Amino acid sequence: xxxxxxxxxxxxxxxxxxxxxxxxxxxxxxxxxxxxxxxxxxxxxxxxxxxxxxxxxxxxxxxxxxxxxxxxxxxxxxxxxxxxxxxxxxxxxxxxxxxxxxxxxxxxxxxxxxxxxxxxxxxxxxxxxxxxxxxxxxxxxxxxxxxxxxxxxxxxxxxxxxxxxxxxxxxxxxxxxxxxxxxxxxxxxxxxxxxxxxxxxxxxxxxxxxxxxxxxxxxxxxxxxxxxxxxxxxxxxxxxxxxxxxxxxxxxxxxxxxxxxxxxxxxxxxxxxxxxxxxxxxxxxxxxxxxxxxxxxxxxxxxxxxxxxxxxxxxxxxxxxxxxxxxxxxxxxxxxxxxxxxxxxxxxxxxxxxxxxxxxxxxxxxxxxxxxxxxxxxxxxxxxxxxxxxxxxxxxxxxxxxxxxxxxxxxxxxxxxxxxxxxxxxxxxxxxxxxxxxxxxxxxxxxxxxxxxxxxxxxxxxxxxxxxxxxxxxxxxxxxxxxxxxxxxxxxxxxxxxxxxxxxxxxxxxxxxxxxxxxxxxxxxxxxxxxxxxxxxxxxxxxxxxxxxxxxxxxxxxxx
Amino acid sequence: xxxxxxxxxxxxxxxxxxxxxxxxxxxxxxxxxxxxxxxxxxxxxxxxxxxxxxxxxxxxxxxxxxxxxxxxxxxxxxxxxxxxxxxxxxxxxxxxxxxxxxxxxxxxxxxxxxxxxxxxxxxxxxxxxxxxxxxxxxxxxxxxxxxxxxxxxxxxxxxxxxxxxxxxxxxxxxxxxxxxxxxxxxxxxxxxxxxxxxxxxxxxxxxxxxxxxxxxxxxxxxxxxxxxxxxxxx
Numbered sequence: 001x002x003x004x005x006x007x008x009x010x011x012x013x014x015x016x017x018x019x020x021x022x023x024x025x026x027x028x029x030x031x032x033x034x035x036x037x038x039x040x041x042x043x044x045x046x047x048x049x050x051x052x053x054x055x056x057x058x059x060x061x062x063x064x065x066x067x068x069x070x071x072x073x074x075x076x077x078x079x080x081x082x083x084x085x086x087x088x089x090x091x092x093x094x095x096x097x098x099x100x101x102x103x104x105x106x107x108x109x110x111x112x113x114x115x116x117x118x119x120x121x122x123x124x125x126x127x128x129x130x131x132x133x134x135x136x137x138x139x140x141x142x143x144x145x146x147x148x149x150x151x152x153x154x155x156x157x158x159x160x161x162x163x164x165x166x167x168x169x170x171x172x173x174x175x176x177x178x179x180x181x182x183x184x185x186x187x188x189x190x191x192x193x194x195x196x197x198x199x200x201x202x203x204x205x206x207x208x209x210x211x212x213x214x215x216x217x218x219x220x221x222x223x224x225x226x227x228x229x230x231x232x233x234x235x236x237x238x239x240x241x242x243x244x245x246x247x248x249x250x251x252x253x254x255x256x257x258x259x260x261x262x263x264x265x266x267x268x269x270x271x272x273x274x275x276x277x278x279x280x281x282x283x284x285x286x287x288x289x290x291x292x293x294x295x296x297x298x299x300x301x302x303x304x305x306x307x308x309x310x311x312x313x314x315x316x317x318x319x320x321x322x323x324x325x326x327x328x329x330x331x332x333x334x335x336x337x338x339x340x341x342x343x344x345x346x347x348x349x350x351x352x353x354x355x356x357x358x359x360x361x362x363x364x365x366x367x368x369x370x371x372x373x374x375x376x377x378x379x380x381x382x383x384x385x386x387x388x389x390x391x392x393x394x395x396x397x398x399x400x401x402x403x404x405x406x407x408x409x410x411x412x413x414x415x416x417x418x419x420x421x422x423x424x425x426x427x428x429x430x431x432x433x434x435x436x437x438x439x440x441x442x443x444x445x446x447x448x449x450x451x452x453x454x455x456x457x458x459x460x461x462x463x464x465x466x467x468x469x470x471x472x473x474x475x476x477x478x479x480x481x482x483x484x485x486x487x488x489x490x491x492x493x494x495x496x497x498x499x500x501x502x503x504x505x506x507x508x509x510x511x512x513x514x515x516x517x518x519x520x521x522x523x524x525x526x527x528x529x530x531x532x533x534x535x536x537x538x539x540x541x542x543x544x545x546x547x548x549x550x551x552x553x554x555x556x557x558x559x560x
Numbered sequence: 561x562x563x564x565x566x567x568x569x570x571x572x573x574x575x576x577x578x579x580x581x582x583x584x585x586x587x588x589x590x591x592x593x594x595x596x597x598x599x600x601x602x603x604x605x606x607x608x609x610x611x612x613x614x615x616x617x618x619x620x621x622x623x624x625x626x627x628x629x630x631x632x633x634x635x636x637x638x639x640x641x642x643x644x645x646x647x648x649x650x651x652x653x654x655x656x657x658x659x660x661x662x663x664x665x666x667x668x669x670x671x672x673x674x675x676x677x678x679x680x681x682x683x684x685x686x687x688x689x690x691x692x693x694x695x696x697x698x699x700x701x702x703x704x705x706x707x708x709x710x711x712x713x714x715x716x717x718x719x720x721x722x723x724x725x726x727x728x729x730x731x732x733x734x735x736x737x738x739x740x741x742x743x744x745x746x747x748x749x750x751x752x753x754x755x756x757x758x759x760x761x762x763x764x765x766x767x768x769x770x771x772x773x774x775x776x777x778x779x780x781x782x783x784x785x786x787x788x789x790x791x792x793x794x
Contacts, residue, residue, distance in 0.1 A: 111576075116576065117575060118575065118576035120576065120586040120590065121586075121590060122574075122575075122576060182597050185593075186590060186593045186594060186597070189589075189593050190589045190590045190593060193589055194582060194585050194586040194589055195576070195577075195582070195586070220593055220596055220597050220600075221596070221597075221600055223597070224597045224598070224600040224601035224603075224604075225600050225601070225603070225604045227601065228601050228602075228604045228605060228725075229604055232605075232721065239694060240693060240694030240695060241693055241694065241717050241720060241721055242693050242694075242713055242714050242717035243608065243717055243721060245714070245717075247710070248710040248711070248713050248714050248717075249612075249615070249616065249708070249710050249711050249714055250612070250717075251611065254608060254611065258604055258607075528575075
C-alpha cells in the first residue's frame with residue numbers, strides 16, 4: 001500500500017511500545033464529554049442523540065403503519081393520527097436526517113481526512129450540538145405535551161391561524177435546529193478551505209469531503225431562509241404580526257415558496273453527505289481508484305447549485321403560474337443528470353474492480369439499489385401533468401422515502417459500518433452485519449414498493465382511513481409487515497455495535513486496507529488526530545490493483 | 561511556520577491551527593460565511609417586502625407617510641458615522657493604539673445607543689397611534705385618505721418585523737462591541753496582539769449598517785406611485 005504521509009517527528013519509537021491515550025481515553029469525567037471541544041467526541045455525542053431521536057421518530061412511524069393496517073381507521077382519532085405523522089416527519093427530518101451523516105460522520109472524519117487537528121471552530125462545533133439538543137427538547141416537549149397537527153411542512157394559514165396545537169414551540173425547535181445546522185455548515189466550509197494539510201490540494205480531497213463541502217454551501221444559503229420564514233410564523237401566531245395573513249391581503253403561498261426554497265435543497269443536505277460515504281466505500285471495496293473523480297466532485301456542486309432552482313416542483317397544484325411550473329419541471333429534470341453521473345461512476349468503479357463484499361459494501365450496494373429506484377421515480381413527479389395526478393398520494397411518500405430513507409439512512413449505516421473500527425477501535429460481528437444489511441434492504445422494499453402501487457391507484461397521503469377503497473388494504477398490510485422487518489433491521493445494528501464496544505475484537509489501524517489519511521492514524525485516533533506532521537504527497541484513492549491483490553486474498557479470508 | 565515566532569503566539573494561537581496566518585484566515589473566512597447567512601436571513605424579508613409593495617403600491621405609499629423620515633434620516637447619519645468610527649477603530653487596532661481603539665469603540669457604542677433611543681421614540685409613537693398590527697390596530701382613518709387599512713396593516717407588520725430584526729442585530733452589536741472594548745480595556749493579548757478580532761467585529765457592524773441603508777429608503781423614502789417616474793399604475 002502506498003503511503004500518503006511522511007513522518008518527521010521524534011517519539012515515533014514509543015509509538016508501538018506503550019499504549020497511548022486516544023480521544024476516548026483522554027478524560028473520563030462527564031464534564032470531559034459535555035464540555036469537550038474535540039470534534040471526535042462531539043461526533044459521538046451526536047451519534048448517541050441522533051440515535052435516540054431516530055428511535056422516537058421510528059416509534060411514531062410504527063404507530064402510523066399499524067393504524068393503516070385496517071381501512072376503517074379504528075385505532076385512533078384523525079387528530080391523533082395527524083399528530084403522529086407530524087411527529088414522525090418533524091423528528092425524522094429535523095432531528096435525524098439533516099443531522100445524521102454530516103454531524104456524526106462529517107464531524108468525525110473531515111479533520112481526519114484532510115490532515116487537521118480539529119475543525120476550524122471547535123467551540124462553535126460544541127455550540128451546534130447544544131443548539132441541536134435545545135431543538136430536540138423543544139420538539140419533544142411540543143410533541144409529548146399535546147402534539148402538533150400541521151404536518152412537518154407547517155403550511156400557512158393553517159399553521160399561523162387555525163391550528164390549536166403546539167406549533168410555536170415546534171417551530172422554535174426547528175429554528176434552533178436551523179442554527180445548529182448553520183454553525184455546522186460554517187465550520188465545514190472554513191475547515192475545508194483553510195485547514196487542509198500541506199499537499200492536500202483540492203483535487204486530492206476525498207469525495208466525502210467534496211460531498212460535505214456542497215452540503216455546507218446548502219446549509220449556509222438555505223437554512224437562514226427557512227429560519228426567518230418559520231420565525232415569521234411564530235410572530236404571526238404569538239404577536240399577530242401579519243406576514244402571510246391572507247385576510248389582510250398577505251400571501252400564504254409565499255410561505256410555501258420560502259419553505260421549499262430551503263426544504264428542497266435540504267433533501268440534498270440529507271443525501272449529499274451520504275453520496276460522499278458511498279463514493280468512499282465503492283472505491284475502497286472495489287480496490288480501485290474511483291471512476292471519474294472530477295465528475296463526482298463537480299456533480300456534488302452541481303446538485304447543490306441546481307437544488308436551489310427547483311423548489312417550485314413542490315407547488316404544481318398551488319397558485320403558481322402554469323408557465324412557472326413548466327420551467328420548474330424542466331429544471332428538475334436537469335437535476336437528474338448530476339445524480340445519474342454519480343450512480344454511473346460508482347457502477348463503473350465496481351466494474352473490473354476486485355469487489356469485496358464486506359458489510360459496508362453490502363449497505364453501499366443496497367444504497368445504490370434503493371437510490372436508483374428513488375431517483376428514477378423522481379421524473380414521474382417532475383413531469384408537470386403527471387404530478388397533478390400523483391400530488392399528495394402515497395406515490396410521493398414512497399418516492400421520498402426511497403431517497404431519504406433508502407439513500408440517507410443506508411448511507412449513514414454504510415458509513416457507520418465502514419468507520420466504526422476507526423471511531424471505536426473495535427470490530428463488530430461481520431457476518432451478522434452482512435445479514436442485517438440484507439434484512440434492511442428487503443424490509444425497506446417490502447415497506448415502500450407497495451406504496452408506489454397504492455399511491456398510483458389513488459391512496460392519498462396523510463389519511464388515517466381508506467374505507468372508500470378497501471382494495472388498498474393488502475398493500476398497506478405488506479407495507480406494515482415490511483416496516484416491522486425494517487424496525488428489526490435498525491435495532492440489530494445497535495445490539496451488535498454496542499456489543500462490539502465491550503466484547504469486540506480490537507481493530508487495527510486500517511482494517512479494510514483502505515486508502516485515506518484517516519486510516520493512517522491509530523484506531524481510535526488520539527485527541528490531536530495524528531501523532532506526526534501530515535504532509536500529503538500522493539494522489540487520492542491511489543489503489544494499485546496488482547499490489548492490492550495480496551491484501552484482497554487476506555481480506556477475503558475474513559482476517560484483516 | 562517559524563518556530564521562533566511560536567513562543568510569542570502561544571497565548572493567542574489555538575490548538576487546531578498551525579500558525580497565526582491560518583488562524584486569522586480562518587476567522588475572516590468564517591466571518592464572511594456568517595455574513596452570507598445573514599444576507600439570506602434578511603433576504604427573505606426583503607423579498608416579501610418587494611412582493612407586497614408591488615401589489616399594494618398606493619396603500620403602502622399612504623402608510624409610509626406615517627413614518628418620520630427626519631428621525632429615520634438622523635438614524636441613518638448616526639449609523640453611517642458609527643461605521644466610519646468602526647473603520648478607524650480597526651485602523652488603530654492595526655497600529656496597536658489601545659487608547660485610540662477604546663475611544664472609537666466608545667463612540668460606536670454611543671451611536672448604537674442613540675440609534676436605539678430614536679427607534680424607541682418612533683416605536684412608541686406608532687404604538688400610541690394604534691399602528692401596531694394585530695387586534696390593537698385601530699389607526700385614525702382620516703390620515704389614510706381612503707387607503708385599504710388591511711394593506712396598511714401589512715405594511716406595519718413588515719415594518720416592525722424588519723426594523724425589529726435589525727434592532728436585535730444592533731443590540732447584539734452593542735454586546736459584541738462592549739465585549740471587544742472590555743478586552744481592549746483589560747489589554748487581553750487576543751485582541752491587542754492582532755487586529756483581526758477587531759476587524760471581525762467591524763465587519764459585523766458594517767453589515768448591520770448596510771441593512772439599515774436598505775431599510776431606510778424602502779420604508780421612509782417611498783416615491784409617490786401616482787405621480788412622476790416613481791412607478792406607474794397597473
